[in-house]
Amino acid sequence: MTGIRGQRDFGIGVIYLALGLAGFIIARNYSFGTAGRMGPGYFPTIISSLLIVFGVITVARGLFRDGTPIGAINWKGIFLITLSVCAFGYLLERAGVVVALLALILISAAASERFRLEIRAIAGLVALIVFCTVVFVEGLGLPMPILGEWFRN
Amino acid sequence: MDIFANLWLGLTVAATFSNMLYCLIGVFLGTAIGVLPGLGPVATIAMLLPITFGLPPESALIMLAGIYYGAQYGGSTTAILVNLPGEPSSVVTALDGYQMARQGHAGRALSTAAIGSFIAGTIATVLIAIFAPALAAVALQFGPAEYFSLMVLGLIASIVMASGPLLHALGMILVGLLLGMVGTDVNSAVPRYTFDMPLLADGLNFVVIAMGVFGIGEIVANLEDEADRTVMTKRVTGLMPTKEDWKRIIAPILRGTALGSLLGILPGGGAALASFGSYTLEKKMSKTPEQFGKGAIEGVAGPEAANNAGAQTSFIPMLTLGLPSNSVMALMIGAMIMQGIQPGPSVMTEQPALFWGLIASMWIGNLMLLVLNLPLIGLWVRMIAIPYNLLFPIIIVFCAIGVFSVNNNTFDVYAMALFGVVGYVFRKLDAEPAPMLLAFILGPMMEEFLRRAMLFSKGDPSVLVTRPLSSVLLAIAATLLAAVLLPFVRKGRKQAFQEE
Numbered sequence: 001m002t003g004i005r006g007q008r009d010f011g012i013g014v015i016y017l018a019l020g021l022a023g024f025i026i027a028r029n030y031s032f033g034t035a036g037r038m039g040p041g042y043f044p045t046i047i048s049s050l051l052i053v054f055g056v057i058t059v060a061r062g063l064f065r066d067g068t069p070i071g072a073i074n075w076k077g078i079f080l081i082t083l084s085v086c087a088f089g090y091l092l093e094r095a096g097v098v099v100a101l102l103a104l105i106l107i108s109a110a111a112s113e114r115f116r117l118e119i120r121a122i123a124g125l126v127a128l129i130v131f132c133t134v135v136f137v138e139g140l141g142l143p144m145p146i147l148g149e150w151f152r153n
Numbered sequence: 154m155d156i157f158a159n160l161w162l163g164l165t166v167a168a169t170f171s172n173m174l175y176c177l178i179g180v181f182l183g184t185a186i187g188v189l190p191g192l193g194p195v196a197t198i199a200m201l202l203p204i205t206f207g208l209p210p211e212s213a214l215i216m217l218a219g220i221y222y223g224a225q226y227g228g229s230t231t232a233i234l235v236n237l238p239g240e241p242s243s244v245v246t247a248l249d250g251y252q253m254a255r256q257g258h259a260g261r262a263l264s265t266a267a268i269g270s271f272i273a274g275t276i277a278t279v280l281i282a283i284f285a286p287a288l289a290a291v292a293l294q295f296g297p298a299e300y301f302s303l304m305v306l307g308l309i310a311s312i313v314m315a316s317g318p319l320l321h322a323l324g325m326i327l328v329g330l331l332l333g334m335v336g337t338d339v340n341s342a343v344p345r346y347t348f349d350m351p352l353l354a355d356g357l358n359f360v361v362i363a364m365g366v367f368g369i370g371e372i373v374a375n376l377e378d379e380a381d382r383t384v385m386t387k388r389v390t391g392l393m394p395t396k397e398d399w400k401r402i403i404a405p406i407l408r409g410t411a412l413g414s415l416l417g418i419l420p421g422g423g424a425a426l427a428s429f430g431s432y433t434l435e436k437k438m439s440k441t442p443e444q445f446g447k448g449a450i451e452g453v454a455g456p457e458a459a460n461n462a463g464a465q466t467s468f469i470p471m472l473t474l475g476l477p478s479n480s481v482m483a484l485m486i487g488a489m490i491m492q493g494i495q496p497g498p499s500v501m502t503e504q505p506a507l508f509w510g511l512i513a514s515m516w517i518g519n520l521m522l523l524v525l526n527l528p529l530i531g532l533w534v535r536m537i538a539i540p541y542n543l544l545f546p547i548i549i550v551f552c553a554i555g556v557f558s559v560n561n562n563t564f565d566v567y568a569m570a571l572f573g574v575v576g577y578v579f580r581k582l583d584a585e586p587a588p589m590l591l592a593f594i595l596g597p598m599m600e601e602f603l604r605r606a607m608l609f610s611k612g613d614p615s616v617l618v619t620r621p622l623s624s625v626l627l628a629i630a631a632t633l634l635a636a637v638l639l640p641f642v643r644k645g646r647k648q649a650f651q652e653e
Contacts, residue, residue, distance in 0.1 A: 009318070012582040016324045023331050023346070030343055036612030040338040040345055043600040044331070051327040058320055070581055077376040078577055081369060081549070082570045088553045089566035104553055105546045111376055112542035121543070128547060132554060140204070142558050 007070045010062025017055030023048030077111045084108035096148035097137060101129045156282050163509030167517055172215055172510065175208070179216035180518045183223020184526060188231050188533045192548055194224040196371065198484045199363040200551045202491070203558040210492040211507050215514040217488055221481050222274065222464045222515065226522050229266045229457055230533050233259060237537075242460040245432040249445060249452030256448050261394050265402055265450055266457040267526050268394070273410040273458035274519035277465035280414050281472075281512050285501065289473040291622075292498035297605035298616050302626035304599045307476045309630040311588040312637065319637060321584040329589035332357060333596025340604065352564050359487050359594060360559050365569040366586045367480070368552040370576020372545045398450055405435050405455035413462030417478075418469050427463035428456035465515055472508060473498055476595075480587045483594045 004010045027048055033039025084107035091100035105125055109115050136142045166172065182201075186192045198217050205213035228243035233250035246266065253262040295303070312322035335346040336356025347353040394402065412434060413427035435455040436445045445452050468485075470476045475496030477483035486496045494504060501508045526533075556569045579586050610616035618624045 008581075008583045009320075012321055012324065012579070012584045015578075015582070016328070019328060019331060026346060030338075030345060031341075034612055035607050035614065036610075038340075038604045038607060040341045040343040043603065044334050044345060047327055047330045047334070051324065051331065054320065054324040054327060058324060061320065068583075072377070073581065074373055074377045074577075077373045078574060081373050081376075082574055084549065085369065085553055085570035085573065086567060089557075089563040089570070092557065092563055092566070101550060104550060108549045109542065109546045111373075112545070113376075114540070114542040124543060128550060132550060136554055136558070140207075140558075142554070143561050144554075144557070 004062055006062040006065050006067025008062070008067050009058050009065065011070065013055050013058030013060075013062055015055075016051050016058060020048045020051030020053075020055050024052065080111035081108055084111075091148070092144060094148045095150050096146050097133060097144040098129060098146060099148070101132060105129070155286075159286075159505070159509050160282055160513060162505060163511075163513030166211055166506050166510030167215065167514035172212055172514065173517065175212045175216040176219050176514050176518045177521055179219020180223035180226075180522050181525070183220035183225075184227035184230070184522065184529075184533070185536060186220070187224035187227020187229075188536050189227075189539070189544065192544070193367070193371075194221050195363065195480045195484065196368040196548070196552075197224075198481060198488075199360055199367060200548075200555045202360050202484065202488055203555050205488060206491060210489070210494060210504070211510045213488055213492060214485065214507065214511050215518075217485060218468070218511060218515060219518045222461060222518060223522060225461050225464050226267065226270060226526055227533065229270075229460075230263065230526070230530070231537055233262045233266065233453070234534060235537055242428050242464070243457075245428050245456045246453055246460075248432070249447070249449045252446065252448035253450065253453065258448070261398060261450070262453050263530065264394055264527060265398065265453050267523050269402065269406045269409065269454045269458040270461035271519050271523040272406050273413060273462040274465055275516060276410050277414050277417070277462045278512060278516040278519075280466060281469055281515075282509075284418075285469050285473050285508075285512075288469065289498040289501045292474050295498070295622065296620070297602040297609065298620050298623045299626065301599060301602040301606055302617055302623040302630070303474060303476060304595045304602070306626050306630040306633070307470075307478070307595060308588065308592055309634050310478070311591045317583040317585050321582070322588050325579070325584050325586065325589040326592040329592025330596040330599070332362070332589070333593045334600070339597075339601065352562070356597075357568070357593075358559055358565060359483075359590070361556055361565050361568045362572050362593060363480075363484060363590060364552045364556050365572025366576030366579070366590070368548060369569060369573025370580060370586075372548060373573065373577045374580050375541065375545070394450075401450055402454035405431075405438075405451045406458040408434060408438070409455035409458030410462045413459030414466045416459075417463035417466030428460040431455040431459035461519075468511075468515075471496070472500060472511070475500075475598075477591060480590050483591050486594060 023044055027041045027044035030041030030044065031039035032041045032045060035042075084104050087107055088100045088104040091103055102125075105128065109121070133146060137144050137146055167176065182197065183194065186194065186197045197220055201217070201220070205217065208216070225242055229246045229250065231237050232243040232247035233254050236247050236251040250262045250266065253259065308326050312319055312326070331346075333356075335353055337344050337347075337354050344354055409427075409431040412431050416427040416430060432445075432452060432455060435449075435451045436442050439445065439449070439451060441449070467478045467482055470478050471482040471485055475486065475498070477486050489496050489500075494500065494507070552569065553566060556565050557563065559565055576586055579589075606616055607614070616623075617627060
């Protein structure tokens with residue numbers, strides 16, 4: 001492998017470092033003030049600086065100390081789950097809650113190894129969509145169109 | 154006595170028909186999600202927060218609290234029946250509870266857990282009623298310096314409960330503080346870290362973060378190992394403990410209650426640590442320690458009492474100081490803020506009905522659990538058998554609709570998806586997100602108190618250590634930090650978490 005001995009330490013350290021640096025640089029646009037009269041930039045600068053320090057320590061630990069490797073990453077799961085939630089957000093007002101839920105459930109369910117379109121699953125799918133439409137839209141009155149802009153006119 | 158007058162006031166609030174109903178819904182839902190592995194009280198409470206907006210504050214908090222302590226009950230049921238702790242706090246219950254079940258004593262193990270939890274819950278309710286007013290009285294003298302130090306203590310304490318390396322947990326606190334600064338600065342009206350997006354002017358919504366990290370992120374992590382779950386489908390018989398059992402369990406229950414109550418009050422303590430501590434204690438006290446791990450009833454009674462007592466008393470710092478001691482309490486604070494109630498010592502004096510009603514409801518809820526849980530075992534057993542691939546799409550649906558309903562805005566849905574990825578990445582890197590969420594909630598308050606303290610002291614930071622109460626709080630925080638760094642405690646933590 002590479003010179004990274006503790007993958008987890010190194011990975012999270014890089015994240016801390018990146019967030020700290022970003023926070024620090026952006027906070028320079030806000031006035032710092034004095035300790036007695038702190039400006040909007042005071043607290044963010046302190047926190048970001050600390051984060052940079054922790055980032056450096058953690059990265060260093062990742063380089064010089066052995067740790068358990070990260071292991072397999074569930075790319076399919078993270079991709080499909082994220083896609084399903086974004087699809088729901090995209091379709092909710094455009095196509096309406098019924099279509100959005102259909103996309104959300106089908107795409108997310110496909111993330112499982114055991115995804116199969118069988119009778120029981122389809123029945124559950126229909127029941128869940130009907131339940132959500134009745135309870136959340138009709139019952140609780142959430143402003144979600146049952147059929148969205150695409151289906152009007 | 155004041156306590157009785159107060160508890161009576163609480164009972165009159167909690168015992169109304171609608172509040173009893175919300176309490177019942179809460180404990181029922183809590184038990185259900187405690188039974189279902191992969192869905193915890195944090196995600197559930199985050200999911201249900203938007204629904205509670207329309208309820209009166211008492212009903213909302215009574216229901217949410219019910220979910221939390223109901224989950225402790227449910228978690229122990231799966232631990233005993235299938236050796237799968239539904240909640241981290243019931244990890245040790247599985248050690249002896251599952252062995253008892255295998256020997257055909259599942260009924261006795263379940264009833265011991267239920268009775269132990271009920272006794273602990275009753276005692277803890279009285280403890281809250283006694284100590285909460287005293288603590289709130291102290292807290293009323295707090296100035297900004299004390300509050301700042303208190304929050305430092307709370308954050309440091311939160312790393313004790315976090316699994317994974319301490320360095321990661323400390324970093325997560327800073328990440329949380331940074332995320333908490335997104336939005337308009339209250340003092341100067343300068344928008345910070347908003348990237349010119351008007352939707353970020355009010356800051357990130359903590360429901361979005363909680364649901365993304367604890368809901369969506371956890372699902373992705375759970376999908377990595379879809380193991381088959383085999384349920385002990387044998388009929389559960391012999392529910393009542395024998396006379397002999399009673400003699401064996403009463404002392405462990407009382408010791409567990411004492412230990413759990415103590416650890417619950419400490420910020421960062423909570424139920425998981427309490428049950429582990431109680432198990433170790435019972436094993437040490439026992440004349441037959443070799444029976445532990447082979448179906449010792451004391452090993453079920455003590456930890457179950459401890460985790461329930463800890464769950465209850467963790468409400469004390471939340472209710473009296475406005476300081477969340479774990480992620481669930483952080484969400485409860487969020488619920489209060491959304492209901493327009495400023496958390497802190499004034500809740501008790503300004504909202505006595507809410508305060509005492511919530512406390513009384515915990516006792517009623519525990520009684521409901523005792524009565525409900527055992528007859529419903531059959532239902533819970535069937536719920537354990539629900540495969541995760543049918544369950545998780547439902548969780549995602551409720552998360553998506555729930556997060557949309559907070560502001561009726563699809564931006565929050567996308568943000569939740571993003572935090573889902575973030576949550577998964579953090580988990581893969583051994584960085585527990587709970588301290589981040591706590592810091593996110595406490596951050597804005599911390600900054601405000603620090604600013605005010607520095608304004609009063611004209612920029613002299615020594616005010617944090619020269620004011621006696623503040624210095625005591627900081628000293629506790631420093632001691633705690635030193636203690637977790639000691640190898641002995643670290644070993645203990647490793648043991649407590651390795652079986653998760």
